[in-house]
Every structure is written in C-alpha cells, then in structure tokens.
Amino acid sequence: MNAFTVLGELLVLLGTFFYFLSTLGLIRMPDVYNRMQTSTKSATLGSLGVIAGVGIWALGTDFGSAAWLTKTMAIALFLLMTNPISAHALIRAAYKRGIPLWHGSVVDKYAEYLEKSGGDGETPEGGGEE
Amino acid sequence: MIGINVYLILIAIATLLSTYRVFRGPTAVDRLVAVDIMTTITTGLMVLFALYYRRMIFLDVALVYALLAFGGVIAFARYMEGGL
Numbered sequence: 177m178n179a180f181t182v183l184g185e186l187l188v189l190l191g192t193f194f195y196f197l198s199t200l201g202l203i204r205m206p207d208v209y210n211r212m213q214t215s216t217k218s219a220t221l222g223s224l225g226v227i228a229g230v231g232i233w234a235l236g237t238d239f240g241s242a243a244w245l246t247k248t249m250a251i252a253l254f255l256l257m258t259n260p261i262s263a264h265a266l267i268r269a270a271y272k273r274g275i276p277l278w279h280g281s282v283v284d285k286y287a288e289y290l291e292k293s294g295g296d297g298e299t300p301e302g303g304g305e306e
Numbered sequence: 307m308i309g310i311n312v313y314l315i316l317i318a319i320a321t322l323l324s325t326y327r328v329f330r331g332p333t334a335v336d337r338l339v340a341v342d343i344m345t346t347i348t349t350g351l352m353v354l355f356a357l358y359y360r361r362m363i364f365l366d367v368a369l370v371y372a373l374l375a376f377g378g379v380i381a382f383a384r385y386m387e388g389g390l
Contacts, residue, residue, distance in 0.1 A: 188354070192316040195347055199323035202343060208336050211327075215339065219346045226313075226350040230357050239360050247365040248353060251372060255349065258376040262342060265383035270335040272387045 184233025191225025194218045207278040208270050216263040220256065227252040310358055317351050338382055345375035 201214030231248030234240030271286060324347070327340040349372045356364035 188310075188313050191350065192313045192320075195320040195350065196316055196323075198343060199320040199327075199347075202324055202327045202340060208333060208339060211336065212339050215324075215343050219343050223346055223350050227353050230353045234357060237360075244362060244365070247362070247369070251349070251353065251365065251369050254369065254372055255346070258372070259346060262376055262379040262383070265380055266335065266339060266342060266386075269383045269386035270333075273333075273335065275333055275335060 178236045180236030181233055182236075184229045184231075184236065187225050187229025187232065189229075191222040191227075191229055194222030194225060198222060206280070208275055209267060209277060209281075212263055212267050212270075216259065220259045223255050223259070224252050227255070310354065313354060314351075314358070317347060317354070320347055321351075335386060338379070338386065342375075342379050345371075345379070349375070 195218075198215040198218035201218065202211050205211045205214055227248045231245040231252075234244035234248075235242070277284060321344060324340045324344050328337050328344075331337040331340060349368050352364060352368035352371060356362065356368065
C-alpha cells in the first residue's frame with residue numbers, strides 16, 4: 177500500500193464508474209444519436225481512467241515495472257485516437273440510412289449544411305477528392 | 307482499498323446493460339452502437355485481467371483486441387452506409 181496503488185485504484189474506480197454511466201445513457205436515451213452522444217464520450221473517458229489507472233497501480237506492486245506503464249499508455253493513446261473515429265463513422269451511417277431524429281430534437285446542423293451546399297454534401301469546401 | 311473484484315463486478319454490470327440494448331434496439335445501428343461500447347469496455351476488462359493474473363502479456367492481447375474491434379466497427383459502419 178503506497179501512493180501508486182492508491183492513485184491507481186482511484187483512477188480505476190473513476191473509470192469503471194464512467195463505464196457504468198455510459199451504459200446507463202445507452203439504456204435511458206431516446207434515439208440513436210443521443211445514445212451515441214452519451215455513451216461514446218463517457219466510455220472513452222472511462223477507458224482512459226481504467227487503463228492509465230492499471231499502469232500506475234502496477235508500479236506500486238511487487239511484480240510491476242515501468243513496462244506496464246508504457247504498454248498501458250500505448251493502449252490508452254490508441255483508444256483515444258480511434259474511438260471518436262468509429263463513433264463518427266457509425267453515426268454518419270445512421271444518418272445516411274435515414275433514421276429519424278427524436279421528436280424533441282431542436283436542431284439539425286447536418287441537414288442545414290446539406291441544404292445550403294446544394295448537392296449531396298459529400299465533399300466539403302476545398303478537399304475530399306474521394 | 308476496495309479491491310479489484312468490485313471493479314470487475316461494475317464492468318460486468320455495464321456489459322449486461324449494453325447487452326440489453328443489443329437485444330432491444332429498434333434499428334440495426336442501435337445494436338451496433340451497443341456492440342461498439344461493449345468492445346471498448348472489454349478492452350478495459352482485459353487490461354484489468356492483466357493486473358488480476360499478474361501477466362504482462364495480456365496487455366498485448368488488449369492492444370490487438372482494440373485494433374481488431376476498431377477495424378470491425380469501421381467495416382460495419384461502411385456496410386450500413388451502403389458503401390461496402
């Protein structure tokens with residue numbers, strides 16, 4: 177029991193609490209856009225908490241070394257980069273499939289953008305020659 | 307301190323809640339969102355298992371699992387969009 181284990185356990189507790197909150201939002205929210213909004217952000221934060229917490233916690237144990245912290249930081253950085261990309265791809269697929277917004281939604285910026293730009297909005301200004 | 311079992315139980319509860327959304331979800335994208343969250347949670351679970359079993363090799367398993375889950379979710383999203 178030293179400072180590393182205490183700090184690591186606190187971070188892991190925070191991360192698992194945010195995991196629980198993200199899936200609670202997955203249950204509670206009314207449509208697919210709100211579910212994505214609540215669950216993805218807090219699951220990313222929870223992953224950062226759990227993974228960095230394990231790395232710091234392992235430093236305080238008798239079997240831990242600095243390689244634990246390095247590897248967990250690599251995993252955390254990878255999740256931090258890829259999780260918003262997959263969320264964005266999923267929600268774009270949902271919009272392209274024509275899943276309607278919740279009836280209480282007040283703003284639809286992507287529809288305004290498509291209406292303003294005229295075409296199908298596949299290419300924004302000055303780029304995207306796919 | 308609280309101990310690692312409590313964290314494992316909290317992660318199990320979170321996975322069960324997202325499994326409810328997988329079975330319940332009205333559209334296919336709802337189920338896919340729930341599966342995406344489950345893969346993120348499973349990555350954290352594997353990192354916790356590495357500490358639980360005191361094996362550093364399980365961290366490599368978690369890294370490869372995160373990579374494969376990212377590719378799979380991107381492929382499914384392209385398929386839902388109609389572009390695959």
